[in-house]
Amino acid sequence: MIRRATLLGAALAVLLAGPAAAAVMPGEAMEDPALEARARGLYQELRCVVCQNQSIYDSDAEIAADLRALVRERLRAGDTDPEVRDYIVARYGTYVLLDPPMEPLTYALWFGPPALLVAGVVAIAVWRRRAAVPLDEAPDAPLSDEERVRLAALVDEGDGEQRA
């Protein structure tokens, strides 16, 4: 049993670890460790424009390597991190940023989920309010003769069952 649990744990660990390997080649490392750390931070914020769902840190596509080289070139030129981002956005558009900025094109992305949540809460509130029957709306008319007879019959029936 322990063996099986260990195997299961190992399998889970492998599944949850995901793709761990970065596509950055050893030869790409910058001489200055501080610059290299900033470069790696930027790699992870920039989308590989042809793979669409990978950062240029994770992608081994040609264009991702080219973009990494561009990031390093800008860092060497003395750009700050925002300047490097702006430089690349000026060429590829905000789509290259994995963290989408707030702009008219992305309003639906930013405000859509909260709007859906509010709509859901409103819908539930309305639904619940309509469902509750207020006391003053409860039928207060006296029982008709017919209802009285049925009620008596039901009470008798219940008594009979209890005694039996």
Added chain:
Amino acid sequence: METVETKRRRPLWPVAIPLAAFGGVVGFLAYMLLLDDRDPTYLPSPLIGKPAPSVAGPSLLEGAGDVTDGMVGAGGPVLVNFFASWCLPCRVEHPVLTEIAREAGVTLIGVNYKDAPDAGRAFLDELGNPYAAIVADQTGAISVNWGVTGLPETFVVDADGTIVYRHFGPILPEQRDELMAIVEGAS
């Protein structure tokens, strides 16, 4: 036995709100997915209306002088075409480019993206060379500066050196007239 209904029936319409929202999302996604002529790799270029980046670099052709930025935006509109010998769609658009350059007299600047120089030259030997100048972009730095995401891509640069249009993918024969109209509008 009959039961007497005492509870009021809950109204059903509020349930329709999240359902309608969900349906809207599904509908939108299905529409974008099934749209026939939508290329998911297409990205609009933010460079339209901006000055053309540099094309300066060594020529692909042996014995030819370096390509300079003076060749773009001087004296009339030019087409800047990014290609490589290993790119099949580039092969497809080559006759159209040749036609545009030879018959319509449009200046064509080529950027040979990360090609083995021999392969690049062999490509032109085989298919003909419609380019006025070709820069060998060995590192891909020129192409990245132009925001190129895939090959081929073609930019129309007007006489002032401003990018007026980007064509994504191969120029198909039926797209030639449209592109020519843009080039003529840029002169």
